[in-house]
Amino acid sequence: MVRITPFAVEQWMDAYETTPGVLNVAETCAASVSIDDLVTMSSGPAKSPIDTSIKLTYGAIPGSLTLRERIAAHCSTEGVQLAPEDVIVTQGAIGANFLALYTLIGPGDHVICVYPTYQQLYDTPRSLGAEVTLWKLKKENGFVPDVDELAGLIKPNTKMIIINNPNNPTGAPIPSSVIGRIAKFAEENGIILFSDEVYRPLFHGGASGGDHTEVPRPVTTLDYRKTIATGSMSKGYALAGIRVGWIASRDRSIISAIMLARDYTTISVSQIDDQIARFALSPEVKPALVQRNIRLARTNAAILKDFMDRYKSVCSWVEPKAGTTAFIRFNDKNGDPVDDVKLCLDLLEKAKLLFVAGSRCFGGDADFKGYVRMGYVCETDVLVDGLKELGAYIDKSHQMEGLGISKAASKVRNWRRPCKLEIELADHYLAKIYSSGSIVHGRLAISPTADICASSITISLDGITTIRSVGQQLTTTTTHRFLKIDFISPDILQLLGTTLTKGHSYRIPFQFTLPHQLDSTACTHDAVSAAVTGKHLLPPPTVGREWDRGDMSPGVVEVEYGINACVISTPSLDTAYSQESTAKRTIRFIPRLSESPPLHVSLANTAIQAARHQISSEQPAQAFVWVHQRRRIAT
Template sequence: MVKIQPFEVEQWMDRYELTPGVINIAETCAASLSIDDLVGMSVNQNEPGPLILSVKLTYGAIRGSQTLRQKVASLFDRASPVLIPVENVIITQGAIMANFLLFYTLIGPGDHVICVYPTYQQLYAVPKSLGAEVSLWKLKEEHGYIPDLQDLKRLAKPNTKMIVINNPNNPTGSTIPASVLKELIAFAEPRGIIVFSDEVYSPLYHSLPSDQEAPPSILALGYEKTVATGSMSKAFALAGIRLGWIASRDPSIIEAVSAARDYTTISVSQLDDQVAAYALSEPVLPSLLKRNEGLARTNLALLSAFVERYRSVCSWVKPTAGTTALIQFRKNGVPVDDPEFVVDVLDKTKVLFMPGSACFGLGKDLKGFVRIGYVCHTEVLGNGLHELGRYIEKHLL
């Protein structure tokens, strides 16, 4: 039997997010939308909505509809001189299934995997459970949580098969700039190492410095052994349709993943496929991204003002992208016990966020840190920060 660690962040969310009266600032999706909301965003109000109700509900297109795969392929075309063929895209049940299938297909005993850290636990726990040796490429607060290529070179081994990155990063909200991505490819390509980029928070590059452009997808950098995953959940505010994707420059990777998927979910729901294709369509997508980017900027300003107000007890590296922030809290100059802190805040205020050391740290890493998802509805974030501020004034100052 394969041994795998409990998925801590999902365990914590499952345990606490349905607490009666909860003010949830732990959620990492941009504030969720309804079908009616999506239809209202379309510039073609006379056109039909996303669901074609006359279609028979068979398994549908096994790899995803041609329409949806084409729209997903176009998401990767940013700054890319060579377009991704539609055949190189597979639609999956969320990015979490996409990530699992990639590891299940490509990684096993005798392989070495390097994964950025901190990040979503799945990205290093699953390859380890499959028998691979995993080295953590630690992101440093003093470097703005941007990966250091010198550290990568020290971690690499002759049997390194895959390097895993997460851009934008969860939980820090940092962005790996194009210059670092190019250096990464320059390192991996002559060694034949697969570069896998979890891009589930792309393209929410909403708060980059004025002199920095949004980085391209890893697929835009001219190296065949690159793979990217994404979903409709985070940047596109549609977690409820459970739809994601895998795309690669390497057709052999796509074929191997497709063959493995025959043993799992076979295909995605036709209804989910139709909704995703509608959301990514030209009449809807610009309005959808404008809404989510605007929400992110507005709410990040609120969170930034909060951190500044209570800077004597909390600190951070301000996020530049995505929907999450990593903040450290201290009492009398000492980092709080973050799991106890999270539970106590929830008990006293109904405000929920995630403990860093329990959900994203190994051992004593990330002590005192919490992850806040700030791209919820602005009213929810405002209420949560108000109540958290009252708690701080009573218990930390």
């Protein structure tokens, strides 16, 4: 019988993450995104990534060629390109790790594994009969592996060195120079180098990160070919709901061996998951998705660093520079580590705040006393609320009292939006309908809630489409921004970089002319003539679900126009992070030239109402096709 050690971190999460009302700052995925979010991020035509006409067979057994090509690109650099044949698609990174270890490690083998790390990476080899030596990472070395220690850890039967880059739970990246030295040592001794890279590409540099932040090379691009990288869509790509992971290696003997073992664990991954994953990794979506997650990581890292600086007498860390996790040690008033398990359970009971206990989940109840793991790349509001609760708890805690931190706690609790925004439209009323060439003008009123310095002020006219399909089993919604016109004026430029004072109101006049035609890039069809393209570029009329929008089957299609405003403040003395305020006003727009007037549905016409209900609830796909057929006839 195989000896399986309980997987501490997974059991901890299973036991506590569903606590009602919990503030979950233990989750380690970047704040999750939806399919709608992916569609909105796309720079290509607005369409759902899921082809609902495909028969749901097993699909491509190794994963679709397109998906494997895009995973190969993820594991490549400009100088070293992987092929789709170098990639094995799995069910998540946890499946990838297990499959690789199950294939390559057995009784009599010796494995060196960094520590702390994800428990699976060292306890799975143990369960397979291998001897494991833990390569302990030191806080004073920034939790970066000391390569000089490898010579004292190696044995004649050492088969594999396992690293984790970026590291979970510390958030420490391994620089390319260190990875190169590890690979050289492995090559000189004929050892496989295995790298769990599930948090790639989140090398964000922390609170001070920027374009200069180093992005270490994937191990699959090193000169040494006996390397393996695993990863998934869950952490760095914020898509844990699709169970897609991978194994990548340029050593075809390793890939062939793992593929043989894969038949015993995985026939294929879900076709639906495959479609979503390859859409997220597409050139149209991936850059925006990665930038969104890196921006979120940097914003939240700054908030957390601000908290840590103010509570440095209570807690300490090595500031994370990559991934989504921070490993924080809490001390009592004597400077000794607290009981982290009791601390986490007490926080859960009294503050509904969920952390992961470091000693229980990463130290086998022996190491890392006083440490907790935090997943800080959650929604910013969740992090802020969690830190408020943590600050209040520390202030009230008997074992940590007398540390003079009440002022710091109050600053964390005072987190707020930097200002109130109101969009004032001139010559406007609720039922007003604008047309092509109409002028939309008014003022943006900015009322700071504290003295702020505005780093960005934007006012834009936007057009957004929403398509909703209601089926018997599944409802899908996709959105696309087809129009964006930014307003720039001396009034905006004059306010940037200056102090906006609390209690004052600043008004910026704006004016937009509603367009007769969209930008030429809005039509990607292979049209037979310029006239057809011109018809396609006519802006759609406002339709949808708001007041008096009973037109064009609102259960299927919504087109919304509006004025959007955003003010972003620079970090202040009280906060080390930027803050954002937004406002929105919708308008109704019917172009002078469009395919045809909107189909109005009178509330008194029960026959049409019944037909509309049938279209929107039972046959949304057919209704949408009909709309497009009408467009083709018109053009």
